[in-house]
Amino acid sequence: MSRTTPEARPFSARTMTFVREQFAHLERDVHGTDRLFFENSGGSLRLRAAAERALDISLSPDSNSRPTRVARGLARVQKQGEEDLLAFFGGHRDGALLPTATASQAMFALVRVITDHVPGTNIVTTALEHPSSYDACTLHAERTGQEFRVAPADQGTGGIDPRAVAALVDAGTSLVSVIATSNITGAVTDIAAVVAAVRAKNPEVYVVTDGVQYAPHGIIDARAWGVDAVNIAPYKMFGDRGNAFTYLSPRLAALPHDKLAAAGSDTWAVGSSAPAVYAGFSAIVDYLAAVGDTAPGTDRRSALVAGMRAVHAHEQALLRTLLDGTDNQAGLRRLPGVHVHFADRAATLPRDLIVPLTFDDLPCTEAVRAYEERGVIVYERVASSPYSERILRAVGLEGVVRVSPLHCHTLEEIERFLRVTQEIAEKGRAGE
Template sequence: MSNYQDQLDMALVRSKFPALSKDWAFFDNAGGSQTLQGAIDRVVEFLTHRDVQIGGSYEISQMAAEALMDGRIAAQTLVNAARPEEIVFGPSTTVLAQTLAAAMRSQFVPGDEIIVTHADHESNIGPWERLREIGVVIKVWPFHRETMRLRLEDLEPLMGPRTKLVCVHHVSNILGYVNPVEDIARFVHDRGALICVDAVAYAPHRAIDVQAWDVDYYIFSLYKCYGPHMAIMYGKYDLLAGLDGLYHYFYGKDKVPGKLEPGNPNYELAYSTTAVVDYIQSLAPNAAQRDARAALEAGFEQIAMQERVLTDKLLDWLRSRNDCRIIGDDSNPDNMRVPTIAFRFDGRNSGEVARAMDDYKVAIRFGDFHSRRLAELLDQTHDGGVLRVSMVHYNTVAEIDRLTSALTRILGQEMAA
């Protein structure tokens, strides 16, 4: 195997995440990353000094409104939206996808079509499936099992004049491969439909550019991207303005994004987005000499460098074993994988292996990760499903050695038994 070395100042990076001082090695980041101290500080600061309702004339209310707008502006930078009003906050990607589906209902008539893929997380399937009750036809973009890819040639015959929306993931939370959403969006738009992208498994790893990709809706969870438990939905402003309002009747169709945030968003969590963006920018070389967006992109380039080392090192080890099957493409050309890797060991129950790792204080996960249709499609629901190691840039080469050493001991013990 090659010699792998961390690409970041890991002591500095890890000092920003208080949970990393524990004895655990966290390899379940696709389920939820650790939270930045800066994000925690923003939450505390809001609740201590700004904890009132926005919309008042008095100073503290104005400070609360400023914090919420600062959060939107930070999210705008994070996704490269055209304006902060294109940012909708919510509690999770699942809820925001349900919000979007509910707000689009009046745009569909019986016989209209929505295309989903069974390679997606259920968050980007279930809300659209429920529109069958109003006569919407749901079609499935087939997953090509030989290449482990979604192919445009398989999408093309599904699309027609009644196709209104295509729903797809940017990265599968099992397969880890980055889909070419810019190409998919262009393909979909050329055929007169809109696109909704679930970006949960992508957002912690690479810079998002909704304008360059020309996506219509783009949703991800901040709690998987170094912040607290909340989520962000981007939508093109004109599209958001055309959605049904889900708030009080006097929130007109042009009240964007408020009409899609019934009861108002969680102010303190929205405010914490500023800390997430600040942190990623701080990873950029010469960050102070760059504008906000350029610093963010450069910060993500540093993240990608570290994550490639982690990905390739773990893939090397898994490929070295003759009892291991990696789920999906086991290569990483041009760093087109994020460090989310699913696998299983021959004759082993994945749940038993994962639980045995607990004794070594190495946190991994097993199952289908709410991508059950994909797990069923790949015949991977038996014996506890698959094992998944999901890393982010604060994981280290030494932690992978700790992971593989623990797995070697566990598998050796099972073989002996």
């Protein structure tokens, strides 16, 4: 049996069965080949309902801005999607939503607007940022003549200490950008603590957070966090690629920005909307509400929060099992020739279900191929990649095998992964 804590509770058998029925290609790839897909940090397994509902809506040729019966139905679909997004973000009703094709596109747009209209002498970010936020801050700091300041990563935890960010903030700081979860180390940032620390030094500073990697695993609460913006990408949380959403605080929404002249001052969507993407997101929220198993009539925010809590608890049980194993199989911490990084603090600091590991006798790229040969899909993040180099070296590594299951996986599948890992390590030690 698995070793769990009060915060790590596997789904009941009934919930586990329901969850697994909702996902496409969970046990077999598109060619029908059996596999474990433990590469959900690169995207995620897809909810059938999200894709099917989006497709159904996208087939309609009608414009949702027209007065016809079908068009009014499409407008209701979009309105429900917008309400579901606000519920998911936990934001103010008077905040705004920015729909874009990608979360990276949104981050560049936000940083440009803030640096154009908020006076300052410096921008602060962290060494663990995704390239979309790090590069946006670099670009616009240079463009506006502001100093670019980077808070270091904690090499012991693989995360960001709020004090390290606050230490770089002063009265001239216009913008702080901080990631909610590292997509390489799995460390979760205490965003509320970062906001409190930086606003103690500069109450007017704008704070934006990249919530893309965090969104599938934890509860976003933009209002409680105190951030001015947080972005998500549905393809990382069981939905389709090609769309992303960002919540904007009322004061950020009010800054001058690209919009049509006839649009409201807090409207950030430019051009015709796509009701299908909102339908897909509502399907995700429906799913999370069902996982939460709340009473009929429960408000949307409470229902999806209950679902995310159940998801988080199950994923923490999977994480504990990956690290510590079961009665039948040793965990990663006890496998000779295998090193799981930042695991020593996993019991005391928040971590998402992302495990970076290395082998003594096998380069990361070769290890990833060895996993695939055994029916397991993981991914290497190596310093030779421009997308990974800065982040890896910030935490003192040259490469890792990134292991990222999802809540639809079972404890038995974690055991299978551990057996495969042990086999790969043994063959590597034997020089095979």
